[in-house]
Amino acid sequence: MTRNMKRAGFALWGAVVVALGALVWLQLAGPDGSDPLNLTDTLGQGDYALTTTDGGAFTSDNLKGGATAVFFGFTHCPEVCPTTLGDVSMWQEALATDGQALNVYFVTVDPERDTVDTLRDYVSWVPGVTGVSGTPEQVKAAEAAFRIYARQVPLDGGGYTMDHSASVLLFDDQGRFYEPIGYQEGTDRALAKIRRMIAS
Known part of the structure; x- marks a missing residue:
């Protein structure tokens, strides 16, 4: 299999994960857009503690104090x-023109390869993005708290990749879940959600 075919396969799997996530989200919401599982109050909460690339701890307290986004992924x-980090860079540039900013945490789903140092290099080019890693057990606890799907997938010829949820999760300054931004949702739509959250 050529590299382009592999990339096309990964992109297709990513689209499937996004579509399934959107379907689940629509099924969970009530007919009036209500939140029957109380995700607003529970998403991102829990007993998890990981390490950030600036040397601090990542817990539910990090979601408070300002507009925050959390995205799970991996450096490979x-x-x-x-693509999502590129989108975040565009959001930050647009928000800066209004004197606003978004605190963004990139949490690895691949702690076996993504050390704090590796993540620091990986996210360093995007303003306002902090990498987050920990032990496999700590990462699993965070995935559970944020309702994240992540699975290791073996590759032909050895090695592995990761299937994972692709949405960016937004949290208001009280640390309450606001809404997701879908993968490649569009800059204007994403910024409208972020600005609406900041103004709320």
Whole structure:
């Protein structure tokens, strides 16, 4: 299999994960857009503690104090993660013109390869993005708290990649879940959600 075919396969799997996530989200919401599982109050909460690339701890307290976004991915990600980081860079540039900013945490789903140092290099080019890693057990606890799907997938010839949820999760300044931004949702739509959250 050529490299382009592999990348196309990864992109297709990424699209499937996004579509399934959107379907689940629509099924969970009530007919009036209500939140029957109380995700607003529970998503991102829980007993998890990881390490950030600036040397601090990552817990539910990090979601408070300002507009925050959390995205799960990994540094060997062929398309979804670098694309999303590129989107985040555009959001930050647009928000800066209004004197606003978004605190963004990139949490690895691949702690076996993504050390704090590796993540620091990976996210360093995007303003306002902090990498997050920990032990496999700590990462699993965070995935559970944020309702993240992640699975290791073996590759032909050895090695592995990761299937994972691709949405960016937004949290208001009280640390309450606001809404997701879908993969490649569009800059204008994403910024409208972020600005609406900041203004709320």
